[in-house]
Amino acid sequence: MSRFQDLTQLPDARGHFGPYGGRFVSETLSFALEELENIYASLKDDPDFQAEFDRDLKHYVGRPSPLYHAERWSREIGGAQIWLKREDLNHTGAHKVNNTIGQALLAKKAGKPRVIAETGAGQHGVATATVAARLGLKCEIYMGAEDVERQKLNVYRMHLLGAKVIPVESGSRTLKDAMNEALRDWVTNVDDTFYIIGTVAGPHPYPMLVRDFNAVAGREARSQSLEQIGRLPDALVACVGGGSNAMGLFYPFVEDDDVAMVGVEAGGEGVATGRHAAPLASNAPRGVLHGNRTYLMSDEAGQIADTQSVSAGLDYPGVGPEHALWKDVGRVQYVAADDDEVLAAFRELTRVEGIMPALESAHALAHGKKMAAEMRPDQHIVINLSGRGDKDIHTVAKIDGIEF
């Protein structure tokens, strides 16, 4: 029997994962969250809804995504066998679409004609704009002004998809500020607007439903491992910003005690420098932001800290509440990879396997490589390749001194 079976019974009725999670929102939003909770509760186990979701995942997203044995890279490293869960091959190029398909179906059931979202790297924004285009929903995306600058390609993609991208100039002009602004929009337009949150954070029921929609990746990886490896892998590795791709991969393995799990946060210039986005790996204190209690980077006075990462998608001071609990109970180990290691991993996978990873996913690759080197060739690691790297070409070229 698993030591961790209690973890699959969460959250509780009020959205708590142990001391984390909850619904810390201003009163105007309580109604919308209750409504969302009720809609999801009524559809969660509805076979018609699940069938529609599965159909979209298969025919629109292109699931299942492959579990790819990176044989050449594994050989070069000389340790464990590395398997890549190819979420980069999903329609729109990342895991984010699993969740936006699910939430867009909920928006449709709720009868809301307008959707909004926050985005960091732009992957969630693109995935939201994509499903909005398909369902004919009006779509507005909040994006930190700094991220608009470093993710121009995705900004234009959203524009082509018919979404309006609203640059957010307040605060640090990154993901957390985009989320603040999306919440302000929602509180104003709550009658006709559905807020598609892009990660396993935010007020209840978001952490739960984003987890559930992303868990398809972990369910596939589990059965693919049994089929292709002949057993479960020894370890899973995924990057963690808010933590939705890691949650999606890890969740179906929670009760498999022999499968180690490692979440890799953004080490930025190095956790020791303080310029990073790694609340778990840096042992940040508990705090409350964006509707939930979690580990949160803030100063002594409780002001939210500025974060630093080469990858816009991980540039967030908090982390999903379920990850916070998993850290406490020791189910998952959380570490950080710094920008230099990440860029090296980005280049290495591109050269060795012909797969260009998103800079976010390259965090998992950087740490997965270190783990593999310490393991035996008959051991197996599954790394979540959560997104493709086309969107990051500008960032990497700039580091190389090339301007397009």
Next chain:
Amino acid sequence: MNSARDDHQNAAGSRRPNRIDRRFAELKQSGRTALIPYITAGDPAPQHTVDFMHACVEAGADVIELGVPFSDPMADGPVIQKACERALAHGTRLVDVLDMVAAFRQRDADTPVVLMGYLNPVERIGYETFARRASEAGVDGFLAVDMPPEEIGENSKLFAEHGLQSIFLLAPTTSSTRAATICDHGQGYLYYVSLKGVTGAATLDADAVGEQLARLRGLTDLPLCVGFGIRDGASAAAVGRVADGVIVGSALVGRIAERASEPETIPAALKAILGEMRAALDETVTA
């Protein structure tokens, strides 16, 4: 209203009648509507805040809501966001805000002060520390925008032990079930958010507010105060006809912003607009 909570043992063990309950009892007796200004502590710089608080009282404020600046004020519009930024640029922390209240108390022992803001600064210094220090400073109530009654838990008791009343929000979207829960947990007064949106947004519809308040009167004896969308004497008076108190924030903070470079002119500007509101509210009493 909440007579059981009128007196508490505070941390030091001395008895202290709660100023909020006492103030609303006085207002009820005289048939007047409470005027409740909100200003952000530390805006435009920390050394001015206590003067501004006294200016508000001189202009007829009955309760003061003092904003604790926060880096990520999600429920606030641009006016109060910028006030937070100005205050944070001077490093205004929650503990500094408590010092301001203590300084205010040296000259004003009667006007209730409610701290308003977001939960994380309290989360960070710790609930116990916060409750004790707030009580020592002379704070009477606490309103965290992102702390609904479902999440306050044991801290409600902790705050009460320190004579700190928990003020909660009600919104036009609040269901009857939730309204009952909120009324049940509420102390001091209830803050009715007059419109969907952030602070400083559009003007409110006083008739619609009146209907909602009538519905709430069946659930609670607590004073019902209305905020969001009150910007001048006329809007204050319109709301004052149906509410026990009017809360004015962005209209004041906007005036502070306009005069941030000449802060010595701010107390007079605050007095002018609050004086106009006070007069308009008092007219509705005699009318």
